[in-house]
Amino acid sequence: MNRRVVLAARILAVLAVALMTGWAALAVYWSDIPGPTTRGLLAAGVVLATVLAFALTRRRARTLAAYCLAFGLFVLWWSTIEPSNDRDWQPDVAVLPYGEMHGDSVTVRNIRNFAYRTDTEYAPRYYDKTFDLSRLTAVDLIAVYWMGEAIAHVMLSFDFAGQDGICLSIETRKERGEDYSSIMGFFKQYEIIYIAADERDLIRLRTEYRRPPEDVYLYRTRLSPENARKLFLEYVREMNRLRGKPEFYNTLTTNCTTNIVRHFRAFGDTVRYNWKILFSGYTPLYAYELGGLDDAQPFEELRAKSYVNPKAREAGDAPDFSARIRLGLPGMEASRAP
Incomplete structure (x- = not known):
């Protein structure tokens, strides 16, 4: 039973990290950072950094904690993007x-x-x-x-x-x-x-x-x-x-x-x-x-x-x-x- 619980928790953690990383990559790509090439490279970097962080470290629990902290900081940055009425509208x-x-x-x-x-x-x-x-x-x-x-x-x-x-x-x-x-x-x-x-x-x-x-x-x-x-x-x-x-x-x-x-x-x-x-x-x-x-x-x-x-x-x-x-x-x- 314990093994099943651990396995289920790991699967949920993998899915959560995958979804969070995908959202963060798309958020960067469609953010207000100037230049589509820059945004594309940064979005790819988000995915690559996540994969390498979990692939190259053995202490996955610590890596997960660090990842959650980094994701929280990312969300904090994302919240600073403000709407505007002053754009070149259609x-x-x-x-x-x-x-x-x-x-x-x-x-x-x-x-x-x-x-x-x-x-x-x-x-x-x-x-x-x-x-x-x-x-x-x-x-x-x-x-x-x-x-x-x-x-x-x-x-x-x-x-x-x-x-x-x-x-x-x-x-x-x-x-x-x-x-x-x-x-x-x-x-x-x-x-x-x-x-x-x-x-x-x-x-x-x-x-x-x-x-x-x-x-x-x-x-x-x-x-x-x-x-x-x-x-x-x-x-x-x-x-x-x-x-x-x-x-x-x-x-x-x-x-x-x-x-x-x-x-x-x-x-x-x-x-x-x-x-x-x-x-x-x-x-x-x-x-x-x-x-x-x-x-x-x-x-x-x-x-x-x-x-x-x-x-x-x-x-x-x-x-x-x-x-x-x-x-x-x-x-x-x-x-x-x-």
Whole structure:
């Protein structure tokens, strides 16, 4: 029994060291140390030094203790890498939105409404708009699929009766020349941005201009008007906070779905973290299971009816785009006004 315990402990130690070393090597490679060649050599050096340290010493327990101390110092250095709002941003994420709250009204500045020619060619356009919280009646969940059923980008759209509404999307804030990578998202490669935009911008970008087009599903939630207002204010406060204090995006802990859950929990909602949140493509199913979506039909039937790509293409740049894509969707008998 003792031998088995010792063997199991050794195997766990080897796995832990391998994972820690792999993470440290990638962290160095994608750090802010100048020069890709320098970073590559340092990353290789991390791996080589670890292998030699354990291969050339007999007192493995002492080596392990020294390794853990060195890893702790590395994490301390890693923690000194700070996010910034001052970088050469891609134009679509260059301007930060923010809100000004005055009683029951909120003025959102820098709402995006780009005129797209392709997904990378567009005329930047922004505007400001004041919303009356007393008219906030509903929240819609938008799930966008681009790489299978398990992964989706999740956005929320807030419906102010008679005022059209506003869509809020939590995204990576990329610099010029950067592409998105889930792996790089673990290593402080992107800041996070809350984009406030028209649905004509955020949805048409995905259904009409990206190649291949992404699949967009729109669901009416059962969130009460009171909680919808609390959630909207949570978003506005976070937009304002990030404007003064930037934050890194993290593929696992700080992304488009985990942050939504955090905002719900901030005002006492009971929604919990779940594997369906981590595998974001299942977020609509999770909301359905919690009773947050129309449950008058099986989820697969609801999902099929919530697919909006054909309606979005037909609506084009129409001023009543939001109303048109909602026609006939479950739970949306009252469409948005243009």
